[in-house]
Structures are given as structure tokens and as C-alpha cells.
Amino acid sequence: MAELTFYTNPRSRGRIARWMLEEAGVDYDTVVLDYASTMKQEPYLSVNPMAKVPAIVHRGKTVTECAAICAYCAEAFPAAGLGPRDDERADYYRWLFFAAGPIEAAVTNRSLGVVPSEAQQRMVGYGDYDRVVDVLEQAVGAHPFIAGDRFTAADVYVGSQVMFGQQFGSMPKRAAFEAYVARLTAREGFRRAAALDDAVIAAAA
Structure with missing residues (x-):
């Protein structure tokens, strides 16, 4: 066992x-x-x-x-x-929890048809869906992997959010997302x- x-x-x-x-x-x-x-x-x-x-x-x-x-x-x-090195630690935790918080909430709400008003955006942790997606696109396009040049555990979670978004249509098709997914799905693990x-x-x- x-x-x-x-x-x-x-x-x-x-x-x-x-x-x-x-x-x-x-x-x-x-x-x-x-x-x-x-x-x-x-x-x-x-x-x-x-x-x-x-x-x-x-x-x-x-x-x-x-x-x-x-x-x-x-x-x-x-x-x-798979854990972060010192130079990766900030991005590792930042994007891991960005995916678990703003991304998860924004994508779920949009899938359920929940669109916060401008006033309500101050209350929700993600603000608005479009901004979350734009920020995520910038993050995955900045380096080969989310914390830099090396695959880490943060890529498993962030990458899964992007993969699900592309698969189920809950995120727009963008070149940075597609390239990131291609790098991750090529991994033996x-x-x-x-x-x-x-x-x-x-x-x-």
C-alpha cells in the first residue's frame, strides 16, 4: 500500500x-x-x-x-x-493563487451568466472577466512557463485552468494561451x- x-x-x-x-x-x-x-x-x-x-x-x-x-x-x-527557486518564488505564488482566485471565480461566474455591475466589481475579487483574461494572457506569454523558464507545480494548476478554458470555450482562443497549452501537453507527466x-x-x- x-x-x-x-x-x-x-x-x-x-x-x-x-x-x-x-x-x-x-x-x-x-x-x-x-x-x-x-x-x-x-x-x-x-x-x-x-x-x-x-x-x-x-x-x-x-x-x-x-x-x-x-x-x-x-x-x-x-x-x-517542482517547487520554486528563490528567483521564481514571487511569480510562482502570485499566479498559482491568481488562478485559484480571480480566474476560477471570473470563469465560473461568466459560465453561469453572472455579470457583475460596475459597482459590484468592487466587491468581487476579480473585478471583471475581460481584465482577468487579459492579465492571464500577459502572464503566460511573458515566459515559457508561469514562473519563468522552468516548469513548476504552478504550471500544473495555471495550465489546467487555461486548458479547460480553451477546451470548453470559457476563455477566448488566443495565441499565447494556445502556445502555453502546447508546451504543457507535450510533457510526459x-x-x-x-x-x-x-x-x-x-x-x-
Whole structure:
């Protein structure tokens, strides 16, 4: 039995965490949960009472939320070299949490048809959708990877947001986004993770 257990569904944000685990090169056990049943029942509710995936349990400690899982794995498995160097640290944390906060909120609200008024933009953490997308475009176009010239755990999370946005049409097609996605999807870790999740989907069909 591995020291880390990964709880997921291949049609969820669990794909982000799977990618991170594959990049980290960690040995892990996988528990696939169903939205309608096992995700909302014990024993999983004791792992994550939010009844959402993904989650990991490593040496008896639970981590939920994809951005947190990415950051945790980078620190817990330093041999993979996915954490930030000193010169990368500011951009690493800035864009990791920008993706988990403003990007996630702006894209979700737009998908739900929620458009804050000018007055309401002062209340929401992202301001307005167009500005968030423009800032993200500048960030991914400034360097080959989000924190500089080297792939880090922040790219797993930021990159997944961009990939989902391009795949589902929740972000506009722009050259900087497409080039960034191409660099990320060429990685062996990404391909392994995608193949594992796609195999689970195919087996259940």
C-alpha cells in the first residue's frame, strides 16, 4: 500500500491532481468515486466533508483543493524539483493563487451568466472577466512557463485552468494561451496522467 491515496473522478478537477502526482513521480493508490453515490457517502465524507474531489491523504493527513494539492506535492516531494527557486518564488505564488482566485471565480461566474455591475466589481475579487483574461494572457506569454523558464507545480494548476478554458470555450482562443497549452501537453507527466484518466473513463463506458 502506498503512503499516498488519491481520491478522484476522471471527469473532474481530479485530472489536475493526477497530473501533479505524475509530475512528482510519487507512488500512490487511486480511489475512483462516483458523483451520485460514493462521493457523497462514508467513508469519503470523513476525508472531505465537502463531498467533492479531488483529495489526497498522505501519511494520515488530508489535502483538498487543487492548488493546495499542487503546492503540497511540490514541497512533500522535493526531489521532483517542482517547487520554486528563490528567483521564481514571487511569480510562482502570485499566479498559482491568481488562478485559484480571480480566474476560477471570473470563469465560473461568466459560465453561469453572472455579470457583475460596475459597482459590484468592487466587491468581487476579480473585478471583471475581460481584465482577468487579459492579465492571464500577459502572464503566460511573458515566459515559457508561469514562473519563468522552468516548469513548476504552478504550471500544473495555471495550465489546467487555461486548458479547460480553451477546451470548453470559457476563455477566448488566443495565441499565447494556445502556445502555453502546447508546451504543457507535450510533457510526459501530462500524457501519463491523461492516459490513466481516459482509461478509467473507457473502462466504465
